[in-house]
Amino acid sequence: MVCGSSDLNLSLFQQADYPVLMADSSLDFETPGIPRKQIHRTSSGGPAGVQEILIQIEFESLQCEKGN
Numbered sequence: 001m002v003c004g005s006s007d008l009n010l011s012l013f014q015q016a017d018y019p020v021l022m023a024d025s026s027l028d029f030e031t032p033g034i035p036r037k038q039i040h041r042t043s044s045g046g047p048a049g050v051q052e053i054l055i056q057i058e059f060e061s062l063q064c065e066k067g068n
Contacts, residue, residue: 001057003042003050007031013039020053022046 002009002016005025010033013019019035021027024045029036040056042049 001053003053005045007033010034018053018057020049022049024049 001018001020002012003020003022004012005022005027007027010031013021014033014035019039021034021039021041022045023042027034029039029041040053042052044052
């Protein structure tokens with residue numbers, strides 16, 4: 001997981017299994033280099049945004065386990 005908000009994070013977003021664009025970022029899904037099909041965006045910035053994504057990952061993991 002990579003959480004970031006600036007163009008300095010673009011190469012990390014491209015390599016991450018779970019790239020996360022923070023809500024307070026000036027980047028968007030149209031930014032060149034953003035992995036559009038894979039990136040997630042938080043609805044809040046800072047630690048609250050990271051917590052939001054961690055909860056989402058856990059929820060998705062539980063859904064996958066139920067499906068198998």
